[in-house]
Amino acid sequence: MSRIGQTFIALKAHNKKALITFITAGDPGKGLTVPLMHALVEAGADIIELGVPFSDPMADGPVIQRASERALANKVGLKDVLAMTADFRKNNTTTPVVLMGYANPVERMGYQTFAQAAKAAGVDGVLTVDIPPEESHGVADVFKAAGLDPIFLLSPTTPESRVEQVAAVASGFMYYVSLKGVTGSAALDTDEVSRKIATIRRHCDLPMGVGFGIRDAATAEAVARIADAVVVGSRIVNEIENASENELIGRVKALVQDLRRGVDAASK
Amino acid sequence: MKLTDLPDSHGHFGPYGGIFVAETLMAALEELRVEYDKARQDPAFMAEFEYELKHYVGRPSPVYHAKRLSEQYGGAQIYLKREDLNHTGAHKINNTIGQALLARRMGKKRVIAETGAGQHGVASATVAARYGMECVVYMGAEDVIRQAPNVFRMKLLGATVVPVSSGSKTLKDALNEAMRDWVTNVESTFYILGTAAGPHPYPMLVRDFQCVIGRECLTQMPELAGRQPDAVIACVGGGSNAIGIFHPYIPHEKVRLIGVEAGGSGIASGKHAAPLSAGSPGVLHGFRSYLMQDENGQIIETHSVSAGLDYPGVGPEHSWLKDAGRAEYVAINDDEAMAAFHDLCRFEGIIPALESSHAVAQAKKLAPTLKKDQIILVNLSGRGDKDINTVAKVSGITL
Numbered sequence: 194m195s196r197i198g199q200t201f202i203a204l205k206a207h208n209k210k211a212l213i214t215f216i217t218a219g220d221p222g223k224g225l226t227v228p229l230m231h232a233l234v235e236a237g238a239d240i241i242e243l244g245v246p247f248s249d250p251m252a253d254g255p256v257i258q259r260a261s262e263r264a265l266a267n268k269v270g271l272k273d274v275l276a277m278t279a280d281f282r283k284n285n286t287t288t289p290v291v292l293m294g295y296a297n298p299v300e301r302m303g304y305q306t307f308a309q310a311a312k313a314a315g316v317d318g319v320l321t322v323d324i325p326p327e328e329s330h331g332v333a334d335v336f337k338a339a340g341l342d343p344i345f346l347l348s349p350t351t352p353e354s355r356v357e358q359v360a361a362v363a364s365g366f367m368y369y370v371s372l373k374g375v376t377g378s379a380a381l382d383t384d385e386v387s388r389k390i391a392t393i394r395r396h397c398d399l400p401m402g403v404g405f406g407i408r409d410a411a412t413a414e415a416v417a418r419i420a421d422a423v424v425v426g427s428r429i430v431n432e433i434e435n436a437s438e439n440e441l442i443g444r445v446k447a448l449v450q451d452l453r454r455g456v457d458a459a460s461k
Numbered sequence: 462m463k464l465t466d467l468p469d470s471h472g473h474f475g476p477y478g479g480i481f482v483a484e485t486l487m488a489a490l491e492e493l494r495v496e497y498d499k500a501r502q503d504p505a506f507m508a509e510f511e512y513e514l515k516h517y518v519g520r521p522s523p524v525y526h527a528k529r530l531s532e533q534y535g536g537a538q539i540y541l542k543r544e545d546l547n548h549t550g551a552h553k554i555n556n557t558i559g560q561a562l563l564a565r566r567m568g569k570k571r572v573i574a575e576t577g578a579g580q581h582g583v584a585s586a587t588v589a590a591r592y593g594m595e596c597v598v599y600m601g602a603e604d605v606i607r608q609a610p611n612v613f614r615m616k617l618l619g620a621t622v623v624p625v626s627s628g629s630k631t632l633k634d635a636l637n638e639a640m641r642d643w644v645t646n647v648e649s650t651f652y653i654l655g656t657a658a659g660p661h662p663y664p665m666l667v668r669d670f671q672c673v674i675g676r677e678c679l680t681q682m683p684e685l686a687g688r689q690p691d692a693v694i695a696c697v698g699g700g701s702n703a704i705g706i707f708h709p710y711i712p713h714e715k716v717r718l719i720g721v722e723a724g725g726s727g728i729a730s731g732k733h734a735a736p737l738s739a740g741s742p743g744v745l746h747g748f749r750s751y752l753m754q755d756e757n758g759q760i761i762e763t764h765s766v767s768a769g770l771d772y773p774g775v776g777p778e779h780s781w782l783k784d785a786g787r788a789e790y791v792a793i794n795d796d797e798a799m800a801a802f803h804d805l806c807r808f809e810g811i812i813p814a815l816e817s818s819h820a821v822a823q824a825k826k827l828a829p830t831l832k833k834d835q836i837i838l839v840n841l842s843g844r845g846d847k848d849i850n851t852v853a854k855v856s857g858i859t860l
């Protein structure tokens with residue numbers, strides 16, 4: 194079983210929900226990503242999502258767009274992200290790492306080459322935002338064959354009839370995008386999300402992660418009550434953007450500890 | 462399988478095209494596909510589209526034998542398909558009318574669009590006013606400055622113009638921002654995409670709406686010249702005017718189809734916008750096609766004197782036609798386009814768009830290699846009123 198699968202089983206055994214934290218690789222600096230990853234784990238993250246910088250992040254709001262631009266200015270590409278993951282693995286062999294990004298950098302490297310290199314670097318799952326199941330053809334199979342979990346999105350606009358189709362290609366966990374909109378959008382209606390999740394669970398038995406719009410302990414707690422995993426991205430990237438280099442690790446840790454308290458409060 | 466049977470039901474032209482978008486847009490694209498499929502088989506819809514093209518746009522646009530220009534260039538006879546004479550001054554309106562009628566049919570009261578040169582923005586603002594819809598146009602901050610007259614026109618027509626300051630601040634970034642708007646407002650909003658690119662079904666439906674150009678030529682050329690042309694030339698930004706004139710000619714195998722990309726300062730300089738001539742396949746803006754990208758798969762900045770050609774990708778059907786060998790693609794540099802612009806002004810009394818000037822410049826190269834009784838048909842996709850500030854600046858003149 195993959196590291197992601199094991200993580201969800203272990204959490205369940207302890208009656209806990211997962212906290213998944215997102216940062217963009219290479220933001221704010223090339224050398225800061227691995228220390229940030231360790232800090233996220235120390236502060237209570239169960240899974241790390243590492244954003245692969247892309248020049249045209251169509252599905253992202255301004256906060257993550259800026260992170261991507263900073264990372265590109267630091268000349269960070271897909272190969273660097275794999276190197277960072279390998280570096281992280283020197284001191285951490287248990288926390289799953291999921292790469293999240295867009296199709297083109299992976300397409301350019303070649304799906305097969307990428308899958309093997311990612312596995313060798315210690316990557317566990319891959320979410321390519323702009324490859325829906327319809328276009329994943331061989332891609333999801335190539336990832337699975339290499340031992341990577343292909344992760345897919347579901348959204349408020351996904352018709353019930355499509356859920357099974359998406360679930361058929363996905364593994365690891367299912368990522369429900371709680372809002373219509375780009376990353377970093379506000380206002381999340383937990384009742385609505387709860388109804389949608391109930392519908393999805395009828396067609397999909399993967400763990401359910403919910404992301405978009407989670408910004409503090411209270412929203413994390415509310416989401417942890419209805420999902421298996423809480424995904425936080427823009428809020429953390431926002432903290433990184435506003436912190437000076439010497440307060441960076443401390444501020445990110447404090448934020449993630451707070452989110453962790455929120456997630457754990459849901460299981461009490 | 463015939464070359465004209467594509468795309469397949471998933472929007473693929475061979476390895477190109479497809480639907481590469483985030484999950485939130487999948488349902489909307491499916492809804493559009495289903496609705497367009499019904500509309501194109503609905504005689505009432507097609508009759509209204511044709512009525513609007515005739516009475517509102519002023520179609521058919523003439524084909525004109527540019528005799529003085531032909532004489533000047535020495536060789537083949539050059540004919541111009543006068544899309545510059547359409548209402549709003551370019552071919553873009555053919556497509557925006559089609560999409561606005563679809564939006565109305567689908568009950569969407571708000572339309573959004575991306576624009577580079579501003580021609581598609583103007584054409585979108587125009588149809589929004591015509592059909593009583595709210596219109597928001599995304600435009601790169603750089604282009605807002607380059608194409609100031611068109612920004613004002615859009616505002617006069619009641620549209621909101623949103624300058625986009627992310628990335629390279631040009632057309633590709635405007636497209637990203639329009640997509641983001643669409644993801645957020647997907648239920649109320651129709652996205653009027655301006656070229657034969659984007660996720661399926663856009664490349665197909667934009668092509669279908671633009672094919673009126675080529676179909677008219679098929680009947681006009683025999684009437685005027687006694688036969689079909691030997692070569693058809695069109696400029697290629699995203700590829701809508703080119704596919705509109707090429708597509709009906711695909712089965713006419715003796716007719717050469719030549720697409721002209723923006724060569725900017727020259728292919729060797731790296732400062733250009735010619736993905737078919739100097740790029741490689743990849744995925745951007747919802748589809749697979751030739752792209753301008755670096756070795757890490759990042760999209761690289763494009764350069765062209767013409768804002769409408771300043772785009773790092775190209776519609777998927779052109780990638781397919783290139784690989785299939787049915788169409789040829791070449792690049793014309795800024796200075797060559799500028800010279801052709803002045804030629805058409807001086808010899809024919811027609812001020813062409815800088816985009817279209819690229820096609821004229823290719824005719825200038827090709828004509829002397831052909832015989833006097835051979836025929837080149839150039840798609841004059843738009844008029845140049847919008848470009849006079851740029852031309853003045855390049856010529857060192859302050860207006």
Ligand SMILES: Cc1ncc(COP(=O)(O)O)c(C=O)c1O
Pocket residue numbers: 551552577578579580581655656657696697698699700701702703768769770814816817842843844
């Ligand atoms: C007059 C004119 N021609 C050509 C183009 C390029 O677009 P396409 O390749 O879709 O025809 C534009 C785009 O703005 C334009 O305004």
